[in-house]
Amino acid sequence: MNVKKRPLYKQLKQKLIQKIERGELKPGDVLPPERELAELFEMSRMTVRQAISELVNEYVLIRRHGSGTYVAEHKIPQGKKLKSFSEEMRLRGMLPGSKLCEKKIVLSPSANMAAELKSEGKLFILKRLRLADFEPMAIETSMLPINRFANLEKRNFENESLYEILEEEYNVKMTKAQQKIEVKMPTPQESELLDINYTIPVFHFKQVTFDQNDNIFEVAHSVYRGDRYEIETEIYR
Amino acid sequence: MNVKKRPLYKQLKQKLIQKIERGELKPGDVLPPERELAELFEMSRMTVRQAISELVNEYVLIRRHGSGTYVAEHKIPQGKKLKSFSEEMRLRGMLPGSKLCEKKIVLSPSANMAAELKSEGKLFILKRLRLADFEPMAIETSMLPINRFANLEKRNFENESLYEILEEEYNVKMTKAQQKIEVKMPTPQESELLDINYTIPVFHFKQVTFDQNDNIFEVAHSVYRGDRYEIETEIYR
DNA sequence: AAAGGGAATTGGTATATATCAATTTAAAAA
DNA sequence: TTTTTAAATTGATATATACCAATTCCCTTT
Numbered sequence: 001m002n003v004k005k006r007p008l009y010k011q012l013k014q015k016l017i018q019k020i021e022r023g024e025l026k027p028g029d030v031l032p033p034e035r036e037l038a039e040l041f042e043m044s045r046m047t048v049r050q051a052i053s054e055l056v057n058e059y060v061l062i063r064r065h066g067s068g069t070y071v072a073e074h075k076i077p078q079g080k081k082l083k084s085f086s087e088e089m090r091l092r093g094m095l096p097g098s099k100l101c102e103k104k105i106v107l108s109p110s111a112n113m114a115a116e117l118k119s120e121g122k123l124f125i126l127k128r129l130r131l132a133d134f135e136p137m138a139i140e141t142s143m144l145p146i147n148r149f150a151n152l153e154k155r156n157f158e159n160e161s162l163y164e165i166l167e168e169e170y171n172v173k174m175t176k177a178q179q180k181i182e183v184k185m186p187t188p189q190e191s192e193l194l195d196i197n198y199t200i201p202v203f204h205f206k207q208v209t210f211d212q213n214d215n216i217f218e219v220a221h222s223v224y225r226g227d228r229y230e231i232e233t234e235i236y237r
Numbered sequence: 238m239n240v241k242k243r244p245l246y247k248q249l250k251q252k253l254i255q256k257i258e259r260g261e262l263k264p265g266d267v268l269p270p271e272r273e274l275a276e277l278f279e280m281s282r283m284t285v286r287q288a289i290s291e292l293v294n295e296y297v298l299i300r301r302h303g304s305g306t307y308v309a310e311h312k313i314p315q316g317k318k319l320k321s322f323s324e325e326m327r328l329r330g331m332l333p334g335s336k337l338c339e340k341k342i343v344l345s346p347s348a349n350m351a352a353e354l355k356s357e358g359k360l361f362i363l364k365r366l367r368l369a370d371f372e373p374m375a376i377e378t379s380m381l382p383i384n385r386f387a388n389l390e391k392r393n394f395e396n397e398s399l400y401e402i403l404e405e406e407y408n409v410k411m412t413k414a415q416q417k418i419e420v421k422m423p424t425p426q427e428s429e430l431l432d433i434n435y436t437i438p439v440f441h442f443k444q445v446t447f448d449q450n451d452n453i454f455e456v457a458h459s460v461y462r463g464d465r466y467e468i469e470t471e472i473y474r
Numbered sequence: 475a476a477a478g479g480g481a482a483t484t485g486g487t488a489t490a491t492a493t494c495a496a497t498t499t500a501a502a503a504a
Numbered sequence: 505t506t507t508t509t510a511a512a513t514t515g516a517t518a519t520a521t522a523c524c525a526a527t528t529c530c531c532t533t534t
Contacts, residue, residue: 009518049485068527069485181467182468183420183439183463245488281489283489301496302497302515476534499513501510
């Protein structure tokens with residue numbers, strides 16, 4: 001007795017994906033026509049269409065009316081990946097740097113802050129001026145629950161990457177982040193730190209960072225110079 | 238004779254979206270069952286399912302097996318997917334709108350512009366003030382090569398989606414876009430159109446849009462109000 | 475060789491029907 | 505009342521069929 005609970009169209013989907021992964025079907029290749037696939041796999045054309053439709057939605061296949069169904073060219077590009085400031089500046093061909101502004105432990109964080117971090121107890125706050133080619137680029141303020149990162153405050157952070165420390169010393173890896181990006185005018189302190197005129201607008205990033213277990217381990221606020229920084233991204237339908 | 242070239246399922250899609258926009262269907266509300274919708278709109282259940290399926294893919298509806306189909310709560314996630322202005326505002330729970338500012342054909346575009354579009358010849362330029370809940374949100378300027386879109390300039394664009402027209406009339410679907418995002422201060426004209434004080438900074442988007450064959454078919458410049466708009470995105474390692 | 479036109483191919487839309495599976499509802503039992 | 509069970513409801517999967525629409529292909533004409 002054949003135990004089959006897996007839907008037919010999902011089975012076909014999987015077979016098609018396997019063919020692509022094994023290289024039997026390469027990007028740009030045309031698939032057999034729907035009517036032929038139906039015969040080949042002994043299912044109705046409608047079922048074949050359902051499998052193909054899902055793969056089209058997942059950008060794996062491309063349909064061309066009157067022509068055929070093709071394997072998509074771009075594979076899992078997904079324009080923007082989570083990077084640290086240093087990684088990003090290096091990618092842009094600039095030399096990253098850092099200047100410590102503030103390093104403190106907040107004993108009783110505001111309710112707002114605690115809610116964002118979904119954590120109670122003391123917070124470690126790290127405020128750094130980030131440099132690119134020795135010129136100010138951004139002000140980065142990170143907030144972390146100190147109970148997860150004991151003794152973190154003893155580091156100096158001048159020539160150390162926060163994320164590298166977290167990964168190597170505490171085994172916490174960033175895997176996902178949610179960002180809100182706004183435009184603002186800088187405060188007097190911000191424009192002085194960033195060394196820009198008060199008429200230059202800035203990017204405000206509010207980031208919530210998740211570790212490999214999907215727990216929030218950092219909330220960061222960053223202020224980027226609008227005259228030096230621009231966001232580049234690629235998005236897909 | 239009734240001239241109907243628009244597919245039935247797309248008509249239903251539009252009707253459902255309208256019901257949501259008009260508030261007849263609110264987030265969390267349950268839709269009539271598929272069998273009932275089929276009877277109501279005098280079409281087969283399969284056709285109803287196709288309409289609903291597409292809306293589910295676009296995060297407008299949510300299906301729950303055995304329970305029903307519901308209007309999605311707009312959580313505004315999905316920052317990384319390519320959307321039209323209208324789709325995005327709808328996701329944010331706002332009513333999209335449009336006001337035509339300028340519609341013209343440029344006979345001899347600048348070398349710069351032609352290079353961006355990788356096309357020679359006349360350009361169609363469409364400048365619209367985009368509204369959200371009847372208030373200005375952005376100024377959107379689209380540039381398209383007129384040789385690919387004959388008679389496009391005869392449309393009125395007041396209540397029509399540019400991308401829908403391109404898809405339905407010219408069979409051009411947007412599949413990829415590259416964006417550069419900057420922060421600027423608005424020009425006097427921009428602050429007047431957007432109805433904001435000159436001290437409010439704005440987002441500048443420069444977008445190059447690709448069709449299903451990976452050809453550039455549009456270059457768009459958008460100016461978004463910094464006091465009403467923020468970018469939300471999720472990024473992964 | 476080039477251009478035009480029509481047939482064949484291929485995906486797109488639409489209907490009708492049947493059965494399965496998850497959930498909800500309501501009736502029955504405790 | 506609470507719990508359990510069965511039925512009804514609702515979406516999910518699958519088949520068969522028909523015709524429309526965009527593209528390709530090939531034959532004819534020029």
